[in-house]
Amino acid sequence: MSEKNLTGRYHRITGEVVSIPPHFPAPVAWAVLFGISMLLVGLLVVSVVVLLIKGPGIWGNNIPVGWGFPISNYIWWLGIGHAGTLISAMLLLMQENWRNSLNRFAEAMTLFAVTCGGLYPVLHLGRPWFFYWMAPYPSTMGVWPQFRSPLTWDFFAVLTYLIVSICFWYIGIVPDLAAARDRAAKRRWQVFFGIFALGWRGSGRHWVRWRQAYVITAAIAVPLVVSVHSEISMLFAAGPIPGWNSTLFPPYFVLGAAFSGFAIVTMLAVMVRSLLGLKDLVNDRHLDMLGRMTLATGLLTGFGYVAEVFTALYAGSYEYQTLIDRFTGPYWWSFWGAVFFNFVPLQLLWWRKVRVAAIPAFLIGLSVAVGMWMERYMLLVTSLYRDWLESSVNLFHATFWDWSLYLGFIGFFMAAFLLFVRFLPVISQFEIKEALEEGEKSAG
Amino acid sequence: MKRGRSPLAEREPAFLVAEFAEPKPMLEAAKTLREEGWRVELHSPFPVKGMKEALGFTDRTVPHAFLVGGIVGAVAGFGIQAYANWAYPLDVGGRPLIAVPAFMLIVFEVMVLCSVLTGIATMFAKNHLPRLHYPLFDAARFHLASDNRFFVSLALDGCDEGKARAALDRQGPASVEKVGGELPE
Numbered sequence: 001m002s003e004k005n006l007t008g009r010y011h012r013i014t015g016e017v018v019s020i021p022p023h024f025p026a027p028v029a030w031a032v033l034f035g036i037s038m039l040l041v042g043l044l045v046v047s048v049v050v051l052l053i054k055g056p057g058i059w060g061n062n063i064p065v066g067w068g069f070p071i072s073n074y075i076w077w078l079g080i081g082h083a084g085t086l087i088s089a090m091l092l093l094m095q096e097n098w099r100n101s102l103n104r105f106a107e108a109m110t111l112f113a114v115t116c117g118g119l120y121p122v123l124h125l126g127r128p129w130f131f132y133w134m135a136p137y138p139s140t141m142g143v144w145p146q147f148r149s150p151l152t153w154d155f156f157a158v159l160t161y162l163i164v165s166i167c168f169w170y171i172g173i174v175p176d177l178a179a180a181r182d183r184a185a186k187r188r189w190q191v192f193f194g195i196f197a198l199g200w201r202g203s204g205r206h207w208v209r210w211r212q213a214y215v216i217t218a219a220i221a222v223p224l225v226v227s228v229h230s231e232i233s234m235l236f237a238a239g240p241i242p243g244w245n246s247t248l249f250p251p252y253f254v255l256g257a258a259f260s261g262f263a264i265v266t267m268l269a270v271m272v273r274s275l276l277g278l279k280d281l282v283n284d285r286h287l288d289m290l291g292r293m294t295l296a297t298g299l300l301t302g303f304g305y306v307a308e309v310f311t312a313l314y315a316g317s318y319e320y321q322t323l324i325d326r327f328t329g330p331y332w333w334s335f336w337g338a339v340f341f342n343f344v345p346l347q348l349l350w351w352r353k354v355r356v357a358a359i360p361a362f363l364i365g366l367s368v369a370v371g372m373w374m375e376r377y378m379l380l381v382t383s384l385y386r387d388w389l390e391s392s393v394n395l396f397h398a399t400f401w402d403w404s405l406y407l408g409f410i411g412f413f414m415a416a417f418l419l420f421v422r423f424l425p426v427i428s429q430f431e432i433k434e435a436l437e438e439g440e441k442s443a444g
Numbered sequence: 445m446k447r448g449r450s451p452l453a454e455r456e457p458a459f460l461v462a463e464f465a466e467p468k469p470m471l472e473a474a475k476t477l478r479e480e481g482w483r484v485e486l487h488s489p490f491p492v493k494g495m496k497e498a499l500g501f502t503d504r505t506v507p508h509a510f511l512v513g514g515i516v517g518a519v520a521g522f523g524i525q526a527y528a529n530w531a532y533p534l535d536v537g538g539r540p541l542i543a544v545p546a547f548m549l550i551v552f553e554v555m556v557l558c559s560v561l562t563g564i565a566t567m568f569a570k571n572h573l574p575r576l577h578y579p580l581f582d583a584a585r586f587h588l589a590s591d592n593r594f595f596v597s598l599a600l601d602g603c604d605e606g607k608a609r610a611a612l613d614r615q616g617p618a619s620v621e622k623v624g625g626e627l628p629e
Contacts, residue, residue, distance in 0.1 A: 007465060010489065010592035136524050144528035148536070148546040156553040164560050171564055175590070179489070182587035198574035201581070202589045204474070204486040204495045205503075206571045211491050212506040213567040217560050220510075224556050231549055430590075434490040437467065 010433045016281065017429040018180040022189050024422060026275050034418045040411020047405040048123065056126055058401040065384045065396035070124035072376040073406055075232055076260065077117030078158070079253070079372065082225045083261020084110030085165060087293075088172075089218035089225075097435035098289050101282050104176075104428045105272055105420070106265050107169040112416040113264075114162045116409040121154065123405070150234040157231040164224060168217050171210065174200050176425040192423075229254040236379065243322040243383035246311055252304035256372060259297040259342075263368035266290045268417070270362045272426060281427050284356040291355030294368065298346045305339065318388070326382045330395060334378035341371030457601040458624045460608050461583045462617035463593055470594035471498040473615035480611060483599040487580070487589040509566035510559045517558025521551040579624030 024030060050058060061068035084106040091099035122131045134155040136145055145152045178200035181193035200206070230250035237249035269290060273282040312323035326335045345367045348354045355361060386393050420426070464470040470486055475498040478484045486495065495501070529541040568574070580586050580597060589595050596617070598608050605622070612620050 007592040014489070014591045136528055142532060144532040146534055147525040147528060147550060148534075148539070148543050153549045153553075156550045160553040160557040163557060167560055167564050171567070175490075179590035182590045194576060198568070199576040199578060200573065200590075201578055201586075202487045202489060203571070204488065204499050205501055206573070207488070207491040208496050208499070208501050209503070209506050209567045209571055212504075213510075213563050216507060216510045216563060220556055220560060224553075227549065227552055227556075234549075430490040433592075434492075437490065437492065 006436060009436065013281070013429050013432055014179055014183070016278065017425050017427050018176065018183050020276055020421075020426065021180065021423050022184060022186065025277050029275060030418060030422060034415060034422075037411045037415035037418060040408055041415050042408075042411075043404050044408025044412055047401055047408050050401060051123060051405070052128070056124065058399065060396055060398045060402055062394050062396065064387050064392045064394060065381055067124075067380055067384065068396055069398055069402040069406060070120045071235070072380040073373075073409070074117050074120035074124075075253075075380075076373050076376045077113050077120070077409070078161075078232060079229065079257030079260045079376075080264045080369075081110040081113035081117065081161075081165070081261065082229055082254070082257040083265050084108070084113075085168070085221050085225045086258055086261070087265060088168070089221040092215065092218045093222070097439075098286055100428050100431040100435055101286050102265065102269060102290070103431075104169075104173065105268060105417075105426050107165065107172065108417060108420045108424075108426075109261075109264065109268055110165050111162075111169060112413045112420075114158070114165060115416070116413050118158050118162060119409075121158075150231065150238045153231045154235060157228045161224060161228045164217070164221060168214075168221055171214060171217070172428060173424065174198060175202065175210075175430045176428060178202065179429060180425055225257075226254055229257045236383075241383050242318040243312070243326070243379070246308070248304065248307050248311060252301070252308070255297055255300045255304060256375065259294065259301045260368060260372035262290060262294040262297055263365040263372070266294060266361050267365040267369070270358045270365075272421060274358065276421070276426065278427065281432065287358070287361055288352060288355045291349045291352075291361060294365070295346060295349040298342065298349075298368065302343050322383055322386075325386055326378060329382060329386070331378060331382050331385070334374045334381070338371050338375040338378055341367045341374060343371075456579055456624055457599045458605075458622060459580055459583075460598045460600065460605070460612055460620055460622055461580060461586065462596045462598075462612045462615065462620045463585055463588075464596065464617055465593065467492040467594050469616065470596055471495065473596045473612075473617070474498040476615060477596065477598065477611060482603070482608065482611060483601060485597045485599070487586070487595040487597065489590050489592060489594075492594075503570070505570055506563060506567050510563035513562025514555045514559030516562075518551050518555035520558070521554030522547060525550060582623045583621050585619070585621075 056070075059068055059070070061070075084103075087099055087106045088103035092103070122128050125131055133139075133143075134145055134152065136147075145155075174197060177193050177197035181190060181197045184190045184193055230253065233249035233253035236244040237246055239245065266287065269282055269286060273279055309323060312319040326332070345364045348360065348364060354364075381396050385396055462473065464473065467488060470488065471492065471494050474484050474486045478498070478500055484499065486499065488495075525547045526542050533541055535541075580595075583595075585593065586595065596612070596615070598612060600608060600622075609620060
């Protein structure tokens, strides 16, 4: 008899998820948010056009702080992206069913964050239209990339990560697009979902092959995440710069990435469920688990801070001087800000009540996003601004165009995410059904 | 090449589609019918445990494609780095041109990329997707295959329709319907 209820529940879940695009529950709120995002996208376009015309001189970058905002923001964005893959792939492999309500939009977040992140180093090139010079292709110049440099590794790592994330997300969404196609009443929705569902018909042999491909991709995606952010930390750690040249960096960066990503996923989960009224599908349990993940990765990142200080004290001389610069130099606010925003509100997540409360969870997520941004900024700027030659000391100050580009990318991210929420199934309904079926079997 | 019927239409047999309310009877029906020698396929809104066994599915092309793609990618990733360093030698402080440890990250990334692209492309190719229309879509209730109903289809492929229908009926489906087969002149 419970099985009868189960098929009824399946039907409700299908309806709840795939009816969102044709019958959007919050058109006004969506339009307002999308309008704001598009204004910021406008700012992005202006910032990029000005950059292309005038060059990177419009930014605060100087010698010795040649990287500035573009690279610290690049790392921030990419770090955010990693949590989407980890939630989706790692929890799939561990058969943690609570992932099913989160994985779809967490992966979408990954795609958009990686796109924002990936564009930053391209814009930072000075002549972005030559970005393809980083690819190894037989050019008439006879020149090849320098494969022994982390800058070239970066190109491969980010491109691979972006493509693999798109594939993983897309094969995951195909069955849901088919469900949406089968429910669509209006011609334009039928055509839209029909094309992107690729003719999926839920055939048993298809499901078996699909499952093989999905699980193997997940198993590959987890080490891929680790490799990508470790590689990004090599941009720093492979250089002989005090404060960077440390074996701590790869795990420290990967954990910090997961930390900031879980924080953003929490924010998006709160937003998605209140905007779309999905309180049964994204429930307290999901916020609770996200809170725990944020807390755990946050504490591990905190350990990274302690280990970094220890390394500097143990090494002495230049490392020690950089540490003092971080504590008390002109950028002290970025160090102490990172410590405060990352770790102080985080402690509230020890209480379940806070983890499951939407607004506090959202605010803690925001605090972590700010804190991790300060951390990336601090790591980059404090190690670079003061070298040990008088001629190599120069303060970095972000300009209007630094901020406008950053805000513009935030707008782009929001706009892309809102479009995703508006037009595609935001929750993996077939995996929720599958988990219910499995639960029924093990219970009975 | 001019023929009365398009090659596509010749390939498609007619189908009998039986609907079940729950996954378990669908699996049992598929298993029995397959053992009786029918060409069986099942359709469900989500992957049901036991599908593989019910269909007698043993194909491991997709996992192998991932493996082969990965190996080819790793070799290609190393090869291009080695080749580029020979073709355009950059001597940095006398360090070795073929710096194996420094090459490994790109080897890994290219391996992952080729493996995933090959594996997923193989999955789609073996499933004969994308294919936007399929005869079964004409069945009246087949849209529920992505909602909460479970279907077993038999390809008639020259078999006797009456016998096939009787075999399906023995499995106690909610309904049986015939689709495809008749071509407009």
